Amino acid sequence: MIMRLFILSVLLFSxxxxxxxxxxxxxxxxxxxxxxxxxxxxxxxxxxxxxxVAQEINPExxxxxxxxxxxxxxxxxxxxxxxxxxxxxxxxxxxxxxxxKGQPLGAGFSPALALNRYSSFVPMVRKEGIxxxxxxxxxxxEILAGQSALVQLGGNAPFSTNxxxxxxxxxxxxxxxxxxxxxxxxxxxxxxSLKEAERFGKNKRAYQSGKTREFRQSENDLKxxxxxxxxxxxxxxxxxxxxxxxxxxxxxxxxxxxxxIAGGREAWKVKELLAEREIPVVLNVIDNLPSRFDRLGARLxxxxxxxxxxxxxxxxxxxxxxDTRSLTQAAGVAVAYxxxxxxxxxxxxxxxxxIWGLENYGSLEAGQVADIVIWDxxxxxxxxxxxxLMIDGRWINLTTRQDLLRDRYSDLDKQDIxxxxx
Amino acid sequence: MGNxxxxxxxxxxLVLLFLVTHATAEEGRYQSTYKARQAxxxxxxxxxxxxxxxxxxxxxxxxxxxxTIEAVGSGMPATLDNLDTALDASGKWVxxxxxxxxxxxxxxPSPRYRPHLDGNEATAPVTAEVWAEHSVWxxxxxxxxxxxxxxxxxxxxxxxxxxxxxxxxxxxxVSSRTVQGMKFxxxxxxxxMACGENPKLVYGExxxxxxxxxxxxxxxxxxxxxxxxxxxxxxxREDLAQFxxxxxxxxxxxxxxxxxxxxxxxxxxxxxxGRILVHNHCYRADEMAQMIDLSKEFGYRITAFHHAVExxxxxDLLAANNICAAMWADWGRFKLESFDAxxxxxxxxxxxxxxxxxxxxxxxxxQRLNQEAAKSLAAGRRMGLxxxxxxxxxxxxxxxxxxxxxxERTGSLAEGKMADVVVWNGSPFxxxxxxxxxxxxxxxxxxxxxxLKPVSDFELGHRVRGL
Numbered sequence: 001m002i003m004r005l006f007i008l009s010v011l012l013f014s015x016x017x018x019x020x021x022x023x024x025x026x027x028x029x030x031x032x033x034x035x036x037x038x039x040x041x042x043x044x045x046x047x048x049x050x051x052x053v054a055q056e057i058n059p060e061x062x063x064x065x066x067x068x069x070x071x072x073x074x075x076x077x078x079x080x081x082x083x084x085x086x087x088x089x090x091x092x093x094x095x096x097x098x099x100x101k102g103q104p105l106g107a108g109f110s111p112a113l114a115l116n117r118y119s120s121f122v123p124m125v126r127k128e129g130i131x132x133x134x135x136x137x138x139x140x141x142e143i144l145a146g147q148s149a150l151v152q153l154g155g156n157a158p159f160s161t162n163x164x165x166x167x168x169x170x171x172x173x174x175x176x177x178x179x180x181x182x183x184x185x186x187x188x189x190x191x192x193s194l195k196e197a198e199r200f201g202k203n204k205r206a207y208q209s210g211k212t213r214e215f216r217q218s219e220n221d222l223k224x225x226x227x228x229x230x231x232x233x234x235x236x237x238x239x240x241x242x243x244x245x246x247x248x249x250x251x252x253x254x255x256x257x258x259x260x261i262a263g264g265r266e267a268w269k270v271k272e273l274l275a276e277r278e279i280p281v282v283l284n285v286i287d288n289l290p291s292r293f294d295r296l297g298a299r300l301x302x303x304x305x306x307x308x309x310x311x312x313x314x315x316x317x318x319x320x321x322x323d324t325r326s327l328t329q330a331a332g333v334a335v336a337y338x339x340x341x342x343x344x345x346x347x348x349x350x351x352x353x354x355i356w357g358l359e360n361y362g363s364l365e366a367g368q369v370a371d372i373v374i375w376d377x378x379x380x381x382x383x384x385x386x387x388x389l390m391i392d393g394r395w396i397n398l399t400t401r402q403d404l405l406r407d408r409y410s411d412l413d414k415q416d417i418x419x420x421x422x
Numbered sequence: 423m424g425n426x427x428x429x430x431x432x433x434x435x436l437v438l439l440f441l442v443t444h445a446t447a448e449e450g451r452y453q454s455t456y457k458a459r460q461a462x463x464x465x466x467x468x469x470x471x472x473x474x475x476x477x478x479x480x481x482x483x484x485x486x487x488x489x490t491i492e493a494v495g496s497g498m499p500a501t502l503d504n505l506d507t508a509l510d511a512s513g514k515w516v517x518x519x520x521x522x523x524x525x526x527x528x529x530x531p532s533p534r535y536r537p538h539l540d541g542n543e544a545t546a547p548v549t550a551e552v553w554a555e556h557s558v559w560x561x562x563x564x565x566x567x568x569x570x571x572x573x574x575x576x577x578x579x580x581x582x583x584x585x586x587x588x589x590x591x592x593x594x595x596v597s598s599r600t601v602q603g604m605k606f607x608x609x610x611x612x613x614x615m616a617c618g619e620n621p622k623l624v625y626g627e628x629x630x631x632x633x634x635x636x637x638x639x640x641x642x643x644x645x646x647x648x649x650x651x652x653x654x655x656x657x658x659r660e661d662l663a664q665f666x667x668x669x670x671x672x673x674x675x676x677x678x679x680x681x682x683x684x685x686x687x688x689x690x691x692x693x694x695x696g697r698i699l700v701h702n703h704c705y706r707a708d709e710m711a712q713m714i715d716l717s718k719e720f721g722y723r724i725t726a727f728h729h730a731v732e733x734x735x736x737x738d739l740l741a742a743n744n745i746c747a748a749m750w751a752d753w754g755r756f757k758l759e760s761f762d763a764x765x766x767x768x769x770x771x772x773x774x775x776x777x778x779x780x781x782x783x784x785x786x787x788x789q790r791l792n793q794e795a796a797k798s799l800a801a802g803r804r805m806g807l808x809x810x811x812x813x814x815x816x817x818x819x820x821x822x823x824x825x826x827x828x829x830e831r832t833g834s835l836a837e838g839k840m841a842d843v844v845v846w847n848g849s850p851f852x853x854x855x856x857x858x859x860x861x862x863x864x865x866x867x868x869x870x871x872x873x874l875k876p877v878s879d880f881e882l883g884h885r886v887r888g889l
Contacts, residue, residue: 089756089757289785290533291532291785325752326752333853335854382853383799383800383851385804409734419735
């Protein structure tokens with residue numbers, strides 16, 4: 001008897017860990033792959049992976065069958081620029097781990113080390129249908145601000161799936177003061193930093209025995225930039241002004257590196273150049289204000305114009321907290337301003353997967369990690385929300401701290417129980 | 423008896439004198455010079471109308487004549503005489519112009535450099551003497567962007583660094599060389615007050631207040647000063663009245679001289695006398711409750727709490743005190759006092775029968791207040807609250823009009839009101855819909871199809887129009 005219980009519990013345990021299998025039936029499957037959109041289609045998931053996507057699947061055994069009832073089913077969405085997990089509250093409270101100041105640390109800075117996967121903010125972001133994000137550093141005292149991390153917002157995998165995937169260089173108008181005050185000095189400093197890393201790479205042994213002349217950057221920084229030069233990491237350049245985009249592309253031409261433009265408020269003006277060089281652009285769609293002289297050309301149809309010219313785009317919400325809620329809204333606005341619905345979906349699924357070099361994510365296709373969202377409406381509509389969400393093959397409880405607050409105060413007329421006990 | 427009559431006479435006299443002095447004080451000073459443009463009489467028909475007061479009319483029409491709304495109804499009007507233009511709006515939505523009760527357009531304009539940061543007179547915790555309109559740059563390119571989002575009226579406030587930030591101004595979103603040319607005719611000034619984090623953090627190391635209790639002492643002292651100031655002027659007016667009605671011999675007495683004017687106190691006294699409406703930046707529920715007590719101590723009314731992130735915790739209290747709550751759909755966690763933001767906030771306040779408003783406080787947010795209302799509505803419905811789209815549309819039209827004291831004149835599609843009207847190419851509750859036409863006082867000021875848009879001086883030669 002005891003043995004039998006033991007075996008049973010082992011079975012249950014292993015079932016939970018190793019043999020989860022699900023069938024999502026009757027979904028409006030937005031596969032983002034070759035199969036396009038399948039109406040009333042089925043997805044078969046085993047052990048955290050999608051094993052089949054088809055019009056109809058009838059597997060022999062299944063842990064759970066979920067009838068989507070014709071609802072939209074999409075891959076988990078991707079925010080290509082956020083600082084989630086790097087602070088609990090944006091302003092004035094405790095540490096904000098998204099920047100480094102006054103330390104000999106630039107490109108080598110990795111805020112991923114400070115990520116708090118247990119923050120109550122993570123469930124709030126998941127509730128928007130987001131399962132992956134690029135968590136990026138912002139400028140402290142260096143224009144080379146550090147490395148970003150790709151995070152997966154739940155599931156079996158570690159929170160940060162790929163630290164040091166990209167290095168972030170800030171060359172916006174507001175960043176110049178960190179590097180001599182001129183766009184020219186900032187760009188020169190950036191180029192020199194890369195050249196220094198090149199020298200470091202060629203003279204590693206001499207460096208280790210102290211036989212090289214002193215480098216401006218720390219060893220951490222040099223090693224990081226060496227990875228950029230080796231194309232193991234991407235260089236993400238945050239800048240907006242069209243003329244600066246042209247200059248930066250020309251100046252960095254001597255290096256054979258992978259470039260991504262982030263921000264890119266005037267990128268539409270140089271869209272042919274970006275298309276020709278195959279440089280992707282990561283956009284904050286809704287920021288169309290001419291709030292600085294390097295953003296005079298900001299406009300809501302930037303994404304549509306870029307995509308029309310053949311540039312690959314991805315969307316980011318960019319700031320620490322406030323706007324992560326609005327990734328789908330931003331994508332919807334891009335559609336209202338000329339982007340096709342499918343292209344907008346690509347900008348928050350397969351395009352970031354391609355830009356950031358993520359394998360096995362971004363589409364509903366056999367072999368992909370099961371990051372799946374079932375929605376109560378069109379995912380880009382402001383009135384829609386996920387009803388169920390799976391990360392890495394696991395259903396995620398969508399309850400947030402905010403839901404608990406709402407429930408506590410949902411009936412103010414009930415006077416008998418103090419709020420603290422509700 | 424005779425004494426009573428003469429007292430009545432004196433007080434009547436005082437009222438008259440007050441009205442006269444008040445009128446002369448305002449006349450010619452900073453008055454609105456806005457004049458509605460000559461507009462053709464226009465009929466828009468076959469559209470879905472959200473009337474702004476909670477109503478919806480399917481296949482309805484609106485007739486605008488002489489700058490005002492002449493008729494609203496279903497089907498077609500009885501007569502089509504005297505029409506200059508008729509627009510078939512089948513498949514489109516027609517709503518009142520959107521009203522943003524909380525904006526800093528013009529006082530924090532784009533481009534946003536230090537010489538342009540004109541929103542916060544953060545030099546002392548009480549600056550009730552400043553007027554936001556003296557900071558507003560009418561060439562702010564953010565005005566046309568807001569117009570493309572259907573915003574026809576907005577309140578521009580001073581920032582929240584101070585306990586008393588100064589006077590707000592209500593403007594129509596029209597192209598004008600001067601702010602006077604934008605001012606909503608006859609609208610009240612508002613007084614910006616601020617609770618919580620901002621004042622104490624700004625002044626904590628600059629002589630205080632450094633704490634919330636310090637904030638509170640600051641409000642109370644200012645109101646005490648205002649009451650004293652009010653009494654001083656009342657005494658002066660009484661003395662003056664006595665002097666002027668006195669006999670010849672008495673006239674040898676010296677004519678009383680007026681007290682020294684104090685601009686800050688003038689603002690607070692106008693609040694006490696009901697001519698300026700209080701717009702109180704206040705996030706936390708407990709602080710709202712305290713501010714209500716404060717208003718009762720000094721006998722003024724709070725018109726609206728702004729950024730009322732925790733309004734859902736005290737929605738009953740707001741309803742009982744007839745105070746509006748102006749809220750974001752889902753902004754939160756950017757500071758400690760916004761940590762408890764919930765998406766259901768607006769819907770919960772609405773369901774408690776309090777006056778719910780969706781506001782922006784943002785030059786991007788103001789461009790899509792309809793979407794913010796949609797998000798708030800969706801969250802409410804998801805928790806089971808039964809609210810219609812038509813009701814929710816009041817959150818960005820009639821309710822903010824109420825909070826600005828202009829609900830008799832705009833904020834809904836009702837006969838006799840200003841013809842501030844938006845035509846949408848789809849449901850305003852969809853992210854894909856765009857504003858197609860905007861009329862202000864019956865005049866077509868924005869037309870997506872005809873590329874009719876105001877272009878600010880700053881944008882000229884810099885930007886592609888209105889995107």
